[in-house]
Amino acid sequence: MYLSTSKICSVYGDSVDVMEPLFQSYGGRKEFYGQVVTIKCFEQVGVILDTLRQDGAGKVLIIDAGGSLRKAVLSEDIVSLATHNAWEGIICYGAVCDVKELADFDIGIKAVGAFPVIAEENDQGEQDCPVNFAGATIYSGDYVYADETGIVLSQEPLDLNS
Numbered sequence: 823m824y825l826s827t828s829k830i831c832s833v834y835g836d837s838v839d840v841m842e843p844l845f846q847s848y849g850g851r852k853e854f855y856g857q858v859v860t861i862k863c864f865e866q867v868g869v870i871l872d873t874l875r876q877d878g879a880g881k882v883l884i885i886d887a888g889g890s891l892r893k894a895v896l897s898e899d900i901v902s903l904a905t906h907n908a909w910e911g912i913i914c915y916g917a918v919c920d921v922k923e924l925a926d927f928d929i930g931i932k933a934v935g936a937f938p939v940i941a942e943e944n945d946q947g948e949q950d951c952p953v954n955f956a957g958a959t960i961y962s963g964d965y966v967y968a969d970e971t972g973i974v975l976s977q978e979p980l981d982l983n984s
Contacts (some may be wrong), residue, residue: 824853824855824982825854825855825965825967825969825982826969826971827840827968827969827972827973827974828930828971828972829972830967830974830982831972831974833884833891833966834976834980837976838974838975838976838980839957839958839974839975840957840958840972840974840975841889841945841956841958841972841973841974841975842956842957842958843972844887844915844934844955844956845866845913845932845933845934845956845973846932846933846934846935846936847911847930847931847932847970848896848918848921848924848925848931848932848933848936849901849911849912849924849925849928849929849930849931849932850924850925850926850927850928850929851910851928851929851930852930852969852970853883853930853968853969853970854882854910854911854929854930854968855882855910855911855965855966855967855968855982856880856881856882856910856911856965856966857880857881857882857963857964857965857979858881858882858884858922858932858960858962858963858964858965858975859878859881859882859883859884859946859949859950859962859967860883860884860885860886860888860949860950860951860952860953860960860961860962861873861883861884861885861886861949861951861953862885862886862947862948863885863886863887863895863939863946863947863948864887864888864890864946864947865887865888865890865893865895865941865942866895866908866941866942866943866944866946866947867895867900867935867940867941867942867943867944868884868898868919868943868944868945868946868947869945869946869947869948869949870885870895870947871900871902871903871940871943872945872949874900874903874907874909875903875907876907877907877908877909878907878908878909878910879903879908879909879979881909881910882909882910882911882912882913882930882966882968883904883909883911883912883913884912884913884914884953884960884966885912885913885914885915885916886915886916886953886954886955887914887915887916887917887941888916889915889916889934889955890916890917891916891917891934891935891936892917892937892939893917893939893940893941893942894916894917894918894919894936894937894938894939894940894941895914895917895918895940896912896914896916896917896918896919896924896931896933896942897918897920897940898920898923898924901920901923901927901929902927903926904927904929905927905928905929909929909979910929910930911929911930911931911932911966911968912929912930912931912932912933912965913930913932913963913968913973914931914934915933915934915953915955915979916933916934916937917932917933917934917935917937918931918933918935918936918937919936919937919938919939921936921941927981930968932973933967933971949962950962956973958982960975961977964976964977965978965979965980967980967982
C-alpha cells in the first residue's frame with residue numbers, strides 16, 4: 823500500500839499531528855505505519871529489549887531517549903530482534919549505531935542521529951507512558967505514519983485509500 827504523509831495531511835488536516843523534522847531514516851523500509859507503543863528511557867536499552875521481544879505485528883515502537891546523542895539505544899542486534907518479532911518500525915528520539923547494517927533490515931527506523939557507542943543494558947525506563955518530543959505528545963495506542971517526507975500522528979487509524 824502506498825503511504826504519503828503529504829496526502830494524509832491534505833486529507834485529514836487538523837485531525838492529525840505532524841512531528842517536527844528532526845529525524846533521519848536508517849532502516850531498509852522508507853514507509854511504515856502502525857499502532858504506537860511508547861518507551862521512555864535515557865541511555866539504557868533494557869526496557870527496549872523487553873518490549874521488542876513481544877509480537878510487534880502492526881506496531882511501531884516510539885522511544886523517548888531524551889534526544890541523547892551520547893549513547894546509541896538501537897544497534898544491529900536490537901533491530902534484528904525487532905525484525906524477528908515483526909515490528910513495523912521504530913522512531914527514536916536518540917541515537918543509533920551500526921548505521922550500515924541497519925539499512926539491510928526490512929523495518930522502518932527513524933532517529934535523531936548516530937553514535938558508535940551502545941547504551942548499557944539496564945532495565946531503567948518506562949513502557950506505555952506518554953512521551954513528548956518533536957512538537958508532539960505521543961501515547962501508546964495512537965497511530966503513526968512515516969515516510970521520507972515526515973511523520974504524522976493520529977489518535978485513530980486512518981484510511982490510506984482516501
